[in-house]
Amino acid sequence: MEAEAGRRRRRGRGAEAVPQPSRDVNYRQLRNPFPQMEVFPADQIAEMHETALRTLEELGVKVLLPEARRIYAQGGARVNEDNEMVFIGRDMVEAAVASAPKSIACRAGARRRDFTLELGSLVFQPGAGAPNATDLERGRRPANGQDYLEFLKLTHHFDVFQMISPQVEPQDVPTNVRHYFTTQAQMELTDKFPFFFSRGTPQVIDCFEMLSIARGFSDDEFRGNPHCYTIINTNSPRTLDIPMAQGLIDFARHGQMSIITPFTLMGAMAPITVAGAITLSHAEALAALTLTQLTNPGAPVCYGTFTSNVDMKSGAPAFGTPSHFQASLAAGQLARYLGLPWRSAAGSASNLNDVQAANENQFGLWGCLMAGATVIIHSAGWLEGGLTVSFEKMICDAEVLNMVAELCAGAQADSSEIGFDSAQSEVEPSGHFFATSQTMERYNTAFYEPHIHDYANFGTWTERGSVDANHRATGVWKEILANFEAPAQDVSRLGTLHEFIARRTEAGGAPPES
Secondary structure, three states: OOOOOOOOOOOOOOOOOOOOOOOOOOOOOEEOOOOOOOOOOHHHHHHHHHHHHHHHHHHOEEEOOHHHHHHHHHOOOEEEOOOOEEEOOHHHHHHHHHHOOOEEEEOOOOHHHOEEEEOOEEEEOOOOOEOEEEOOOOOOEEOOHHHHHHHHHHHHHOOOOOEOOOOEOOOOOOOOOHHHHHHHHHHHHOOOEOEOOOOOHHHHHHHHHHHHHHHOOOHHHHHHOOOOEEEEOOEOOOEEOHHHHHHHHHHHHOOOEEEEOOEEEEOOOEOOOHHHHHHHHHHHHHHHHHHHHHHOOOOOEEEEOEEEEEOOOOOOEEOOOHHHHHHHHHHHHHHHHHOOOEEEEOOOOOOOOOHHHHHHHHHHHHHHHHHOOOEEEOOOOEEHHHOEEEHHHHHHHHHHHHHHHHHHOOOOOOHHHHOOOOOHHHOOOOOOOOOOHHHHHHOOOOOOOOOOOOOOOHHHHHHOOOOOHHHHHHHHHHHHHHOOOOOOOOHHHHHHHHHHHHHHHHOOOOOOOO
């Protein structure tokens, strides 16, 4: 695990200076150890799936990209070109689900960063896609290139984040060259699994080329494994727009992974009930999944959902609610019904990193965990329903994710753990276990050591300045950034990457398409 910043003394009672822990833990390939909950009985889940198929057959999906409509039509769908509606038969959907891989081996920039997406595996991403950034020192602001680089470094630092997320939009970088900036940063500052936006074929192909240059792939090697991913959001209800449809096609053709995520808010762009909203989300995900498999059977695709409710008094999105929790459980049941790896999301609607933010994020997180989510996005840092990512919240939430990762390892109970000879027999009645053989062997590695929580008593905490967790988090992220070291990269490949970017920038870059 990363050398955790801001930890220079044990925060309990007693001596101030102790050796740094030397725990050897792996947060990179996690399995979900928690029992999976169900919110609906099996027959109702089957009915929701059946209703989703009926929706695609009878009501159809509006598909704005002509190429996508042609692919659907060639696969047997009924297409009305006048109103751009596509009606997808259940046989097509069932064939697509059958061909979609149930296990996806994701290849990062370093083999120790590889992971597999399948039911039972567990991957975290930090908050993503926000137009704003905030921290206690610089305040809330439109996100810029520096913010993007800093969030990228924080994401790389914590092993519990296995995938790079869209993070924040660097709005000071022009849109025609923004993908060069973000891809170069990912290639230079991290060896984790990268993210590319689907904002038109020219930008996507640029990103594929840059990744292949930086990591030394031939075309066949690149297409042979998923080395990157995109997130596809349908426009609920029942619309697939041009860049999202093109992204599904481009990533499928090149053997790269799409995470399909309808964003459905109950009472707004989806029915007001959990069952109705998740049924709509399921139908949209199946429509998008079908397009990937019609394009390239066997293309890696991750089923996804992000369903919560709105505040019916204001119309604003709400997250970490009981309905959000129930929707995650229902999505998990449908994903298991299909047998596909799937993505869910935590998040918060709070305006700052406060108790509301912590409560909402953790409640949403545990909904994902109990639902058996494979990928959990927005698991750290997300505020204002996605309008802002907070530096302090990212640090505070990473603490919780680290503790969840610790639980993934489980507890052991062999004879050395029980400790009859090394602990029990060494202590007389009313004695203590501080100096037993078992304790002396393990005192430096037995327990998770926090990077933000403070276990000092009130007196010691007061003497140290009464610093709360939010302000301690500021010190943590600043120290991480001050001591950041990028992973070793091939200098010659990076040189070729820089030449490619310079050449493409000189030619005008690639404006996003819509």
